[in-house]
Amino acid sequence: MESSEESGAPLRARLVDVGVELVLAEGTGALGLREIARRAGVSHGAPRRYFPTHQSLLSAIARRGFEDLAARFVLALAPLSHPREQVRALGLAYTGYALERRGMFELMFRHDLLDGTGREAAAAGPRLRESTRPLFDLLTALVSRCGAAEPAITAAALWANLHGVAQLWAWGSLPLALGDGPGPVDVERLVGAALDAHLPEGPQ
Incomplete structure (x- = not known):
């Protein structure tokens, strides 16, 4: 689970950062919500609090x-x-x-x-x-x-x-x-x- 230091805006930015790193290294096929959450070190449900849809997270990365x-x-x-x-x-x-x-x-x-x-x-x-x-x-x-x-x-x-x-x-x-x-x-x-x-x- 994510720590308190990784809540709110810092966690949102971290999720986008991880997505950017993933797409540059492995392409669009790697941009699953679970994989981004795993690499960010948070629970698989955490991205949903900041990005209600997969599209919204991909859009933030784009x-x-x-x-x-x-x-x-x-x-x-x-x-x-x-x-x-x-x-x-x-x-x-x-x-x-x-x-x-x-x-x-x-x-x-x-x-x-x-x-x-x-x-x-x-x-x-x-x-x-x-x-x-x-x-x-x-x-x-x-x-x-x-x-x-x-x-x-x-x-x-x-x-x-x-x-x-x-x-x-x-x-x-x-x-x-x-x-x-x-x-x-x-x-x-x-x-x-x-x-x-x-x-x-x-x-x-």
């Missing part, structure tokens, strides 16, 4: 990933002022995160497993949407500054392209498909090609 990704976006954009360069920096930060933290990246976009609709209990923290939507809004704003006629649609298509690049590269499909090309291909070149495919030409 929120950590979105916070990490948002921090990376801030660092990537800080030295840049041109919108196209900023979109490229976001694309590289996004694909880089996907390849470095594959388990978390997979969880973050599994909304069939998460509660992204606002049904999460107040005790589980802010709604997942409040962590995810600002990142898409940032991309949309930058795409708009690049002169796209339909910024939200263009941003969504670009996001899907970048997500596909990250997944297919991680799975080995793109390196295999491009292995016989005329020259070396890496993720950075593919991000550049995605921007060329979706953003208007010329300086904005």
Whole structure:
């Protein structure tokens, strides 16, 4: 059973910490409530006091990933002022995160497993949407500054392209498909090609 020192907010944070460690080390399949409770050193029923559903705990874990990704976006954009360069920096930060933290990246976009609709209990923290939507809004704003006629649609298509690049590269499909090309291909070149495919030409 958990000690008194591990009650309340500290225990809630510990459960999320353990979940983050698990998903990074072993992937989404390891994120069972019992296993998280066991590794946190508490009874298997303890998580239910802070996360009434499995979805709410997974959402809290995923929120950590979105916070990490948002921090990376801030660092990537800080030295840049041109919108196209900023979109490229976001694309590289996004694909880089996907390849470095594959388990978390997979969880973050599994909304069939998460509660992204606002049904999460107040005790589980802010709604997942409040962590995810600002990142898409940032991309949309930058795409708009690049002169796209339909910024939200263009941003969504670009996001899907970048997500596909990250997944297919991680799975080995793109390196295999491009292995016989005329020259070396890496993720950075593919991000550049995605921007060329979706953003208007010329300086904005």
